Amino acid sequence: MTVTPLPADHPKVAFGKVGVLLVNLGTPDGTDKVSMRRYLKQFLSDKRVIEWSRVFWYPILYGIVLNTRPAKVGKAYETIWNKDLNESYLRTYTRSQAEKMAASLAGHDNLVVDWAMRYGQPSIPERMEALKQAGCEKILLFPLYPQYAAATTATVNDEAFRLLLKSRWQPALRTVPPYHDDPVYIESLANSIQTHLATLDWEPEVVLTSFHGIPQSYFKKGDPYHCQCYKTARLLRERLGWSKDKLQVTFQSRFGPEEWLQPYTDKTVEALGQKGIKRIAVMNPGFVSDCLETLEEIAVEAAETFHHAGGEKFTHIPCLNDSDDGMRVLEHVVCRELGGWVDVAAPEAVSLGRVLGAPSI
Numbered sequence: 001m002t003v004t005p006l007p008a009d010h011p012k013v014a015f016g017k018v019g020v021l022l023v024n025l026g027t028p029d030g031t032d033k034v035s036m037r038r039y040l041k042q043f044l045s046d047k048r049v050i051e052w053s054r055v056f057w058y059p060i061l062y063g064i065v066l067n068t069r070p071a072k073v074g075k076a077y078e079t080i081w082n083k084d085l086n087e088s089y090l091r092t093y094t095r096s097q098a099e100k101m102a103a104s105l106a107g108h109d110n111l112v113v114d115w116a117m118r119y120g121q122p123s124i125p126e127r128m129e130a131l132k133q134a135g136c137e138k139i140l141l142f143p144l145y146p147q148y149a150a151a152t153t154a155t156v157n158d159e160a161f162r163l164l165l166k167s168r169w170q171p172a173l174r175t176v177p178p179y180h181d182d183p184v185y186i187e188s189l190a191n192s193i194q195t196h197l198a199t200l201d202w203e204p205e206v207v208l209t210s211f212h213g214i215p216q217s218y219f220k221k222g223d224p225y226h227c228q229c230y231k232t233a234r235l236l237r238e239r240l241g242w243s244k245d246k247l248q249v250t251f252q253s254r255f256g257p258e259e260w261l262q263p264y265t266d267k268t269v270e271a272l273g274q275k276g277i278k279r280i281a282v283m284n285p286g287f288v289s290d291c292l293e294t295l296e297e298i299a300v301e302a303a304e305t306f307h308h309a310g311g312e313k314f315t316h317i318p319c320l321n322d323s324d325d326g327m328r329v330l331e332h333v334v335c336r337e338l339g340g341w342v343d344v345a346a347p348e349a350v351s352l353g354r355v356l357g358a359p360s361i
């Protein structure tokens, strides 16, 4: 076959590749007030996160929240900061997930794996542009949330589609659906519980699956998040053969004055201690990576609450992160969703991978 060279004045074109973009929630660049304020401002200005009318919300956001919360939350971040890399663990794990996935899928020359954050850096538009520059005509966008919520999954998708609005040569874009009931996910969660509990010399009486909450009003407007959290917990309970008393569902991280999904994690932990339960474990199946909400709010604060209420033993079961269990889930979902674009039935075909724009750790 003869290939005709492009004329000298032809614009440069890169093509023929497929991109996978892993996206997690976000992270501040540092724990100082300025970085925290920048991060919270972007996060809390998102209409998918705070649905109140802007006329009502902005005076509160700019008058109160952005003047008080950055210092307070910055202190909390300091206690869980990855000091070796000077970044949050959410960022460390997200990058590592992309690198491990790239390595595992390296047999597919035309596949490029990258990562981004919905709030903070690296941003979704920046990494999508990089994928396009690398020749990705097709992009699989993976919001890293097993359970769908408008405040998380939809806002990632919105941000990617906003970029397409401005693009001349749009890549084909696929979005990964929630995988709250995927057997590989359930199996990995079960395995992570069993592996963690095997390291203890005690057995929890109760295990809480604590999911990030959303306001009740979002649920009433039709967000499927609540049902998907309960389904994850039911499948996990069935897989482990545990009772409803042994594996319970709770919701954490309330923000603002509204009523959120219940039962609340902090109140449940306190009530369990007061009721005479002495040993509990808490896990966070809705968080793909450990972050402020798991490492501080659960592993530190909830543990304290439980001990003050009379409890004796508390353990936090880590998120799946970039563990073998965790990577199995992410790679399984990606391979499934790439169907028809790339033939990736066997993620075991491992050698070296390539991650665009991600400094190595």
Ligand SMILES: C=CC1=C(C)c2cc3[nH]c(cc4nc(cc5[nH]c(cc1n2)c(C)c5CCC(=O)O)C(CCC(=O)O)=C4C)c(C)c3C=C
Residues within 6 Å of the ligand: 025, 026, 027, 028, 044, 049, 050, 069, 073, 088, 090, 145, 149, 151, 152, 212, 213, 214, 215, 225, 253, 255, 256, 286, 287, 291, 292, 293
């Ligand atoms: C109304 C506000 C919020 C909604 C709705 C909300 C939903 C939601 N969030 C996550 C996952 C994460 N949230 C994280 C931090 C965080 N969340 C909110 C507010 C809402 N979240 C705030 C203000 C913050 C920042 C910290 C704080 O100021 O308290 C994080 C951690 C990020 C990190 O860098 O560590 C995650 C992850 C989900 C899954 C969800 C709805 C289902």
Ligand SMILES: [Fe+2]
Residues within 6 Å of the ligand: 212, 253
């Ligand atoms: Fe949140």
Ligand SMILES: [Fe+2]
Residues within 6 Å of the ligand: 226, 227, 228, 230
């Ligand atoms: Fe429901």
